[in-house]
Amino acid sequence: MPIQNETFDAIVVGGSYAGLSAALQLARARRRVLVVDAGRRRNRFARDSHGFLGRDGQPAAAIAEAGRKDVAAYPNVSWHLGAAVDARAGDDGFLVELEGAAPVHGRRLVLATGVRDELPAIEGLAERWGRSVFHCPYCHGYELQQGDIGILANSELSFHQAMMLPDWGRVTLFTNGRFEPSDEQRAAMAQRGVAAIEETLVARIEDAATVVLADGRRFPMAGLFTYGRTHMASPLAERLGCAFDEGPMGRFIRTDERKQTTVPGVYAGGDAARAAGNVAIAVADGAMAGTGAHQSLMFG
Template sequence: MDDVIIVGGSFAGLSAALQLGRARRRVTVLDTGLPRNRYAAHAHGLLGHDGKPPTQILAEGRAQLGRYPSVRLLDVAATALAGTRDAFTVTTAAGENLAARRLILSYGITDVFPDIEGFAQCWGRSVLHCPYCHGFEVADGRLGLLYSSPLSLHAMALLHDWSARLTLFTNGQDLPEAEHAKLARRGVAIVTGRVAGIDHRDGHLSSIRIEQGDPVPLDALFAHPRQRLAADLHGALGLDLTEGPLGELIAVGDDFQTSLPGVYAAGDLAHPMQSAHLALSRGSMAGVHCHQSLIV
């Protein structure tokens, strides 16, 4: 029996495994090899790794975990979870049944792309989600923001530090008149028509097509699509969920424990603020709290 099985081996999962491995606990990490940020060519703002491909950072992390004999990495999906504290079982896609005293869920989220032609092809290249992660590379360019909720207006305010050439695409949604005035004072152009598609070449956009109107030339578009949990494994355990700004998340306490004792969660699936930096931090803390719960 393992001390801990970690379901999801991206930034949060590997960070948790590192803490537990250093504590010499038996750990198995299950991973599908499909991290959320696989669409991005480079990760930015991550101290010591700025400009590296995310897949390279993860590969280096996996290699470093090879130092710890009590940690094993399995490239296989988990298909079912069951049990209670000190007696959990995990079934894998290979048909293997694993047992552990604790579980850490870190299988992340999936971005649900809107039905806009070209959006998926540009995601992570020129359709971006975070100015802190990608804004420097497109600074002073013609930047747009696809409106999805009132929170989008906060993102528009942030973008002013990266460019003065900003366009808000409401995609047919209504904005409060007061917001129109605020945006106008900031020099933000507003395009009210529905977005019909994105013109691009190999994922690098050149303009946004509007259903009724001329295409709008653009260098990068920021967007915040809806999200869903990347797997439904939490359902069988009956874990409590909470509503985030873009979709449901697994509810956790200050110790990263879920509503079921012995099950912890970290990374994008458990917090509305999402980035590799935060996933590393929260994964590490989830590993520490999980380890401390094993000490009797």
Template sequence: MKTKNFEVIIVGGSYAGLSAAMALGRSLRKVLIIDSGQPCNQQTPHSHNFITQDGVPPLEITEIAKEQVLKYTTIDFVNDFAVRAKKNKKGFSITTQSGDVVTAEKLIIATGVKDIIPKIDGFAECWGISMIHCPYCHGYEVQNKKTGIMANGERAFHLATLVNNLTDNLTILTTGRVDFTSDQMAKLELHQIAIIETEISAIEHQDGHLQKVILSNGEKIAFDAMYTGFPFTQHSDIPVSLGCELTEHGHIKVNEFQQTTIEGIYACGDNSTMMRSVAGAVANGNLAGAMVNAELTKEHF
């Protein structure tokens, strides 16, 4: 890497990071994208609910985006992992896994999140293929299929309200004692949504495609798809190390312009919103890039 000093460093080069970079590149900003090539949807076969790219493999979208972004000559891209960051008088410095130290006036954090996958045999192999998280991203493709929701309480009820429109064959697997209000239970019964409290011990699948759920009592139940929600962590500890606040749900706290609680640092993509989607990441990444350019313009003009 010949250049060490940039106007903007973008940590994370998937949909949000590349979108932010394009906005900045079109304003001739000197930008470095640092990306390790580990997106959270790397196992997902197709992306949906994104106009012009509906049904396209996520990696293909990324490759097209990267090719287009790097046509802007003020943008550099390095395959590396940002391990440390420091605030300095002129902005920020980033140290990468390969030992490079680069500096910039502004930072955009587009590092995504890392799912804490349940330790259930077969689950990881199905995640993003038939064990899914979002009705908007995957629901149409599994409409009218035998569908499960692996969740409890408010999360399970919220998913049930959305998925009920897509299939009449719906079961909630709470993996423990139910945690619904009496009103929620009444509505679930009204829509004939079954509830199973027995814990799940394993998932039977064929190349990531769910076939049966094995319960702790040995019972096997056939399913075609299953929605689930579980905890996540930030994919990078750099935002917190720089003092960026997190929300109660664990996302980076940003304002309506994608600015974090630390001046000069912006965040975009899955790390800063509950709406995990390619379309959403592209949108708020574009906004972050534009807002950083506006801030630089204001400071330099």
């Protein structure tokens, strides 16, 4: 359904898992919905997605495409393939400025805008992100088949990763000058089963997941895990005046139990609105944001 000169009941900004899930709830409530999709899924670098019931092990892009087809089947849904560049509160709702199109008006706004990852500055890491370098063991740990797993430290959070990952394989922590474990942390990691702690700086990543240290030693790994920093992929929440909370990897949009932000009428879901990144969680979060937005149209 093309964009027409009308007021939408809800504008969903973000056409990935959370946004599509929110749009589906609103579409099934027979509301007029506009989905604004800039086409930049956070997990676009990953080939397959895991841990999502009914879709385990399927290509991440195929899951997103199936979601788009589900939502597009509803005639009360319109699409804009491009970015939402600005938004502001207006009469009975919000005015959203679109890239390459006229502004649109929505009574409710759902932000599923996602985040972008700022990765550690290690040569060879970025091009392996989502393929052999990961951040979520629930998404990718099982496929490493209990092999050698390296953790590329980037902050104190690396201790948390080191305590988790022995369930998935034989763990080596590369501190890389970014994390100095305390004696208590070293003892806890040893008890948990962390096999080794390497404190020589990491020079680069080669092959599939081989860690090359500054002294020339090489550690072939089945896969690597690291934490980066996350940043809002869109400025809309900040421009609308939404409050943020500080998470372990970066800010996320503050929401209540119905996924409404601190700005009445603005809802948020997915990675932009929680300190976690996972397809199954994003879909659930989007569903909550969509139903929350719909119920506010009925009950205020």
